[in-house]
Amino acid sequence: MMLPRGADGRIALAADLARHHFAPAASAERRIGAEVEVLPLDAATGGIAPLEGTDRALLPFLRRFGASRCWTEGQTEKGTPCFGVPGGGRITFEPGGQLEYSAPPARSASALIHNVRDVIGPLRACAADDGFDLAAIGIEPDRDVIDAPLQLAAERYARMDAYFATIGPFGARMMRQTASFQVCLDVDREGSARWRVLNAAAPYVVAMFTNSPRYAGAMTDQQSVRAMCWRRLDPARTGVVAGGRPVHDYLAFALAAPDMLRGDADGDYHPFGEWLDAGAASLDDWRHHLSTLFPEVRPRGYLEVRGADAVDAACWAAPIALLGGLACDETARAAAFDLLGDSDPGLLDTAGAHGLRDARMATVAGQLAEIALRGCRSLGTSFMTETHLDEAYSFFERYTFRGRSPADDAREQSLHYR
Numbered sequence: 001m002m003l004p005r006g007a008d009g010r011i012a013l014a015a016d017l018a019r020h021h022f023a024p025a026a027s028a029e030r031r032i033g034a035e036v037e038v039l040p041l042d043a044a045t046g047g048i049a050p051l052e053g054t055d056r057a058l059l060p061f062l063r064r065f066g067a068s069r070c071w072t073e074g075q076t077e078k079g080t081p082c083f084g085v086p087g088g089g090r091i092t093f094e095p096g097g098q099l100e101y102s103a104p105p106a107r108s109a110s111a112l113i114h115n116v117r118d119v120i121g122p123l124r125a126c127a128a129d130d131g132f133d134l135a136a137i138g139i140e141p142d143r144d145v146i147d148a149p150l151q152l153a154a155e156r157y158a159r160m161d162a163y164f165a166t167i168g169p170f171g172a173r174m175m176r177q178t179a180s181f182q183v184c185l186d187v188d189r190e191g192s193a194r195w196r197v198l199n200a201a202a203p204y205v206v207a208m209f210t211n212s213p214r215y216a217g218a219m220t221d222q223q224s225v226r227a228m229c230w231r232r233l234d235p236a237r238t239g240v241v242a243g244g245r246p247v248h249d250y251l252a253f254a255l256a257a258p259d260m261l262r263g264d265a266d267g268d269y270h271p272f273g274e275w276l277d278a279g280a281a282s283l284d285d286w287r288h289h290l291s292t293l294f295p296e297v298r299p300r301g302y303l304e305v306r307g308a309d310a311v312d313a314a315c316w317a318a319p320i321a322l323l324g325g326l327a328c329d330e331t332a333r334a335a336a337f338d339l340l341g342d343s344d345p346g347l348l349d350t351a352g353a354h355g356l357r358d359a360r361m362a363t364v365a366g367q368l369a370e371i372a373l374r375g376c377r378s379l380g381t382s383f384m385t386e387t388h389l390d391e392a393y394s395f396f397e398r399y400t401f402r403g404r405s406p407a408d409d410a411r412e413q414s415l416h417y418r
Contacts, residue, residue: 001283001284002279002281003276003281003282003283005278005279006276009281010251010255010276013251013255013286014247014251016286016287017247017250021250021290021300021301022187022195022246022247022299023187023301024186024187024189025186025187025302030107030108030186030328030383031105031185031302032108032109032112032185032320032328033102033104033105033106033184033185033302034102034103034112034116034181034182034183034184035100035101035102035103035180035181035304036100036103036116036120036181036182037094037098037099037100037180037181038099038120038124038134038135038179039099039134039135039136039137039140039177039179039310040058040097040099040134041140042056042131042132042133043128043133046143047142047143047147047148048096048097048140048148048151048176049097050097051081051152056131058097058099058132061126061130061132062091065123065126065127066083066091069085069086069122071083071084071086071091078156079154080092080154085101085119088104089101089103089104089119090102093152094152094175094179095150095151095152095154095157095161095176096140096148096149096151096175096176097152097176098177098178098179099134101119101120103116108384109317109320109321109324109376109383109384110384110385112320113316113317113320116313117313120134120313124313135179136179136181136211136310136311136313137179137211137310137410138178138179138180138210138212138225138226138227138309138310139173139215139226140177140178140215141214141217142214142216143177143216143217144215144216145169145172145173145176148172148173148176149176150176156261157175159260159261160175160260160261161175163258163269164233164234164260167232167233167234168232168233170228170229170230170232170233171233171234173233174226174229174230178212178226178229178230179226179309179310180307180309180310181308181309181316182304182305182306182308183305183308183320184302184303184304185302185305185324185327185328186302186303187299187301187302187303192245193333193334194303194327195246195303197326197336197337197340198297198303198305198323198326198327199240199242199296199342200240200336200337200340200342200344201336201340202240202297202305202307202343203240203307203347203348203350204347204361204365204368205296205305205308205319205322206224206227206352207223207350207351207352207356207361207365207405208308208319208322208355208356208365208369208399208405209309209311209315209319209406210223210224210227210355210407211224211309211310211311211406212224212225212226212309212407213225213410213411214410214414219411219414221353222353223352223354223355223357223405223407223408224309224352224355224407226352227307227309227351227352228353230294230352231349231352234260236257236271237257237258237292237293237294237295238295239295239296239345239348240296240297240343240344240345241295242343242345244342246299250299253295254272254289254293255271255272256271256272256273257271257272257289257293258270259271259272259275259289260292261288261289261292262275262285272285272286294306296348303327305323307351309406309407311406315395315406317384317388317389317391317392317395318391318396320384320392321372321373321376321384321388321389322369322372322392323372324372324375324384325371325372325373325374325379326368326371326372326375328375328379328383329374329375329376331374331375331378332371332372332374332375332378333375335374336368336372339364339367339368339371340364340368356400357403359403362400362403365400366400369396369401373389373392373396376389376392377389
């Protein structure tokens with residue numbers, strides 16, 4: 001269905017956003033989810049393992065492991081391989097071969113933590129026996145992107161790759177080499193409160209969980225090379241979306257972003273709004289376009305918070321407690337907004353480059369962690385058990401309250417082994 005031009009088209013797109021991306025959950029039950037990415041490194045080469053085609057390919061191993069766990073193999077809507085996990089989770093792959101586990105939404109933070117550990121823990125142990133290291137770091141550390149191929153042949157990824165190549169190397173690095181820990185939360189019934197506070201907190205999420213200071217075999221001046229790639233791959237489709245009117249603000253953001261899935265006859269890419277005004281945009285075009293936008297807080301019928309580098313399983317309680325406590329407890333959410341105010345897009349560069357080495361970032365991040373922990377305690381053990389709350393506190397005490405992140409461990413280990 002072709003969309004009408006001008007104001008009528010924008011009204012139709014706003015209605016589509018409100019219906020499919022920002023609608024509150026149908027159930028009144030609280031839900032929280034996670035998308036856990038890891039880099040399946042070949043222990044022999046140190047690079048991301050090939051999915052297929054060699055004796056040391058990842059997919060044959062996953063088929064053997066999955067068969068022992070009652071996984072079901074299939075294909076995604078993009079035509080790429082995936083595995084269904086009993087209970088509703090799914091294993092998929094990013095274009096460079098990165099492995100992602102999408103956990104089913106849980107009614108509590110602790111149920112979510114148990115689920116991701118029950119899936120990833122045994123998988124990691126068996127992978128190690130087969131020569132694969134499922135590394136929880138933000139970017140492949142020892143190989144440059146020129147040696148990292150696209151491993152999935154979907155047309156979507158080829159078009160994305162061609163578009164990013166017109167800007168620089170950062171999109172290719174993102175597609176082929178990065179991994180994150182994403183927390184997913186329902187859209188709240190109170191309007192814009194959850195959306196606003198999560199966008200305001202986004203730079204601090206980046207800073208607290210920086211875990212990728214090394215790239216192409218050398219230590220860099222960035223605490224998160226992954227975050228730096230996101231800042232530079234295309235500012236028109238990344239960052240934070242400020243403002244208190246989620247549908248209106250996100251519509252403006254989406255219309256201004258170039259449609260990367262199609263260029264004109266000269267190979268130029270134009271903002272989606274220009275295609276709409278020319279009468280050359282359909283509802284399907286719009287929905288495909290939305291899937292190519294990557295803000296720090298991404299509306300997908302729920303709110304996907306994307307800022308954290310991949311971190312070790314022992315640390316998973318921390319981002320879940322941080323974002324669950326801020327989003328789900330009304331008092332904590334209000335306190336966080338009093339602390340942060342509306343989102344400041346300029347803080348994202350500081351967060352990725354310096355992390356909590358920046359004194360102001362460290363101070364505010366520590367206060368935000370304390371607010372979130374209070375929120376989790378207020379929600380009670382039905383939301384997060386004392387054991388998992390202690391795990392989250394241990395992370396914050398080891399890192400956040402001391403102005404540190406996992407990236408600092410990597411730097412110190414590098415100095416130790418020189």
